[in-house]
Amino acid sequence: MLPIQRQAQLSVVVALSLVAAVAHVASADDVAIEVNGQKKGLYPLALPTAVEGDAVAKEIATVEAFDLGVAGVFKIVDPTSFLADLKAEGLGIEPPKWKDVGAYGVVKYRATASEIEFRLYEVSKGTTASLTKTYPRKGETRAIVHRWCNEVVKYYTSEPGFFGSKITFTAKRSVKQGGSAIYAMDFDGAGAYAVSNNSSTNILPAFSPSGGQIAYTSFMRNNPDLYVSSAGGGRPKKLASYKGMNTGAAWSPDGSKIALTLSKDGNPEIYVISASDGSVISRLTDNRTIDTSPAWSPDGSTIAFVSDRNGGPQIFTVPAGGGAATQVSKNGSYNTTPTWSPKKGKRIIAYTTRDGGTYDIVTLDLATGAMVRVTQNDGSNEEPAFSPNGRAIAFARAGQGVFIANADGTGKAVKVWSGSATGVDWGPAPTP
Amino acid sequence: MALEEGELHAFAALGTVLVSAAMMLPFLLPVIFVDRCGNGGADAVRDPMEDMVVIEASLAMRKNPKKPQQPQKQFKAPDDTKKPDGVSRDENKKPDKKPDDEKDKKPDVKEPDLDISKYKRPDSDDPTGKVTEPFNPNASVDVGRDAETKGDPYFGKLKNDMNYQPPEIAKGDSNPIGCIRLEPDGKISDTKFKQTTDDDLQIAAETALKQLVKARNDKPEEVPAHLLQYTSRWICFQFSVKPS
Known part of the structure; x- marks a missing residue:
């Protein structure tokens, strides 16, 4: 029999040995495998409709779901999958319930x-809101929701949203009326109105950088001349009426100049004219083939255009101050209607x-050569225009109307206007 | 010494038989040989013959490669539809289409030949797209941090089945660590998070682990014998994101 003191010492030693053994096993648990993923794809966002409230509550949910659904960065979680007790939650959330349905974010109102x-x-x-905003209930509910959705986009991307911006396009008038008119509407198709007010054919509208004016070509005096009117409509001002074509206006980023196609010297060439008086500043192309559809890069340094100088129509770029043209489109034998992404630091065209x-919309990163297909297997899609933050693209689908799609090719295109539309252009971001 | 007519006939008949026998000998000998060897031997005889034929044929092929030819001028039959030169008297005739003006074409840029169809997404209904890069077990050298897991294709497949991909605008750059208990039959019996974070990457990691559990429990892949030792331990994954 060991003395009590000796027994105590032995117990301590045994206990320490056991602890050490457990610790050893615990460290041996770690069979570590590194998983290195890439941030890619859409952000799952849940947008439950407020349980209480009047008809406005439902309108808010509808507008919010549309806006954030076309923002180009969110995937709206299917409301039928929600597990949370919305009435019990009120304006708060129970995070596990939302995690279980795959939501990363939840908007309550x-x-x-x-x-x-x-x-x-x-x-x-957890249960603390990351962003809270309260708006007085004045004016249109839609406009309030647009403002909120712009805040959400800005919170996640640090970029302004495009909700509340406008889209302009050409649409045929009725057979009885004949011709085509320039229209403008909210980006989501609400409040469409005619910008041109003549019975002739009006085509190829383009928003000025401020969004206050729209330039377009009209045959109202038989020749395709260039006019500028207020974006709200009204009497247009004739800006360029050179002999032959005065078409495809593209404003410079500072709004002082307009690039367009003129055929005053024979065949169509790209010119730059003054946005104030229409006088020719420079001629950018000079050859025996057709050059058309100019588009000004957001930094003002380059103009993209279409030329058939190498056979079929292809996209070229030329320095805005003049110089040699370079073919940038490499796919297929027919590429037209270029437009620039407004994303800063990027040189991407659609x-x-x-x-x-059929025809489809693609984007091309001029720096890397990477192409993204925006539309496929769904109608004939033409004449793209980037949203003010470059996350979405509006385009015309032949015989169907104006659509919006994510610029990165994810998701499905959403129709915002029904009818026979062409010549789509997207205005600047709304002022906060 | 003169021979009687009967003797002459007898010699002639004998000569005929001898000459005929001599002519038939090459054909009769193999038959006799085959008969002696039986059926099995028949193969033994036939095969070498056939081989010889094959070898000869192959040699013949090698000995007669296609001779290099000088560039040949392509002859073309005269075009029957060619219209006669001169002035047409047909008042309804439209002018012939002129060939393209080649002077306007600049040869410095190659004709684009990329096929746009290759840019089609695999599934247009899939809003986030699918991971299209197939898992290559032989290229999984980056798998695992420890020497014991590094490069093992089974662990590589585990990683691949998670499809860890946080959304583009996910906030955070943390490193959650999630663990699984792998059973010998390949099913996952338990999971835990050894290190949790409070940003979007935690949700991405939890989603990835759920996907792995579903994939492995729906379609288990038996643990290879050399990895069975790990079925009694937690297998942990440290999640991180590549810098954009």
Whole structure:
């Protein structure tokens, strides 16, 4: 029999040995494998409709779902999958319930007679809202929701949203009226109105950088001349009426100049004219083939255009101050209607390309050569225009109308206007 | 010494038989040989013959490569539809289409030949797209941090089945660590997070682990014998994102 002191010492030693053994096993648990992923794809966002409230509550949900659904960065979580008790949650959230349905973010709101309160939750951060805004209930509810959605986009991307911006396009008038007119509308198709007010053919509208004016070509005096009118419509001012074509206006980023196609010297060439008096500043192309559809890069340094100098129509770029043209489109034998992404630090164009018997929209990163297909297997899609933040692209689908799609090719295109539309252009971001 | 007529006939008949026998000998000998060897031997005889034929044929092929030819002028039959030169008296005739003016074409830029169809997404209904890069077990050298897991294709497939891909605008750059208990039959019996974070990457990691559990429990892949030792331990994944 060991003395008590000796027994105690032995117990301590045994206990320490056991602890050490457990610790050893615990460290041996770690069979570590590194998983290195890439941030890519859309952000799952849940947008539950407020349980309480009047008809406005439902309108808010509808507008919010549309806006954030076409923002180009979100994937709206299917409401039928929600597990949370919305009534019990109120303006708060139970994070595990939202995590279980795959939501990364949740937007809650509450509409009273005097105000609308919105809250954005990041599920990983728990029950504290990451962004809260309260707006007085004045004016259109849609406009209030647009403002909130712009805040959400800015929170995640640090870029301004495009909700509240406008789109302009050409649409045929009725058979009885004949010709075509220039229209403008909110980006989501609401409030469409005629910008041109003549019975002739009017085509190829282009927003000025400020969004206050629209330039377009009209045959109202038989020759295709260039006119500029207020974006709200009204009497247009004739800007360029050179002999032959005065078409395809593209404003310089500072709004002082317009690039366009003139055929005053024979065949169509790219010129730059003054936006104030229409006088010719420079001629950028000079050859015996057709050069058309100019588009000014956001930094003002380059103009993209279409030329058939190498056979079929292809996209070329030329320095805005003049110089040698370079072919940039390399796919297929038919590429037209280039437009520049406004994304800062990037040189990305979108254009129409022919694929078999139909046309589709693609984007091309001029720095890397990377191409992204924006539309496919769904109608004939032409004449793209980037949203003010470059996340979305509007385009015309033949015989169907104006659509919006994510510029990165994800998701499905959404129709915002029904009819026979062409010549789509997207105006600048709304002022906050 | 003169021979009787009967003797002459007898010699002639004998000579005929001898000459005929001599002529038939090459054909009769193999038959006799085959008969002696039986059926099995028949193969033994036939094969070498056939081989010889094959070898000869192949040699013949090698000995007669296609001779290099000088460039040949392509002859073309005269075009029957060619219209006669001169002035047409047909008042309804439209002018012939002139050939393209080649002077306007600049040969310095190659004709684009990329096929746009290759840019088609695999599934237009898939809003986030699918991971199209196939897993290559032989290229999984980056798998695992420890020497014991590095490069093992089974662990590489585990990683691949998670499809860890945080959304483009996900906030955070943390490193959650999630673990699984792997059973010998390849199913996953338990999971835990050894290190949690409070940003979007935690949700991405949890989603990835759920995908792995579903994939492996729906379609288990038996653990290879050399990895069975790990079925009694937690297998942990440290999640990180590549810098954009």
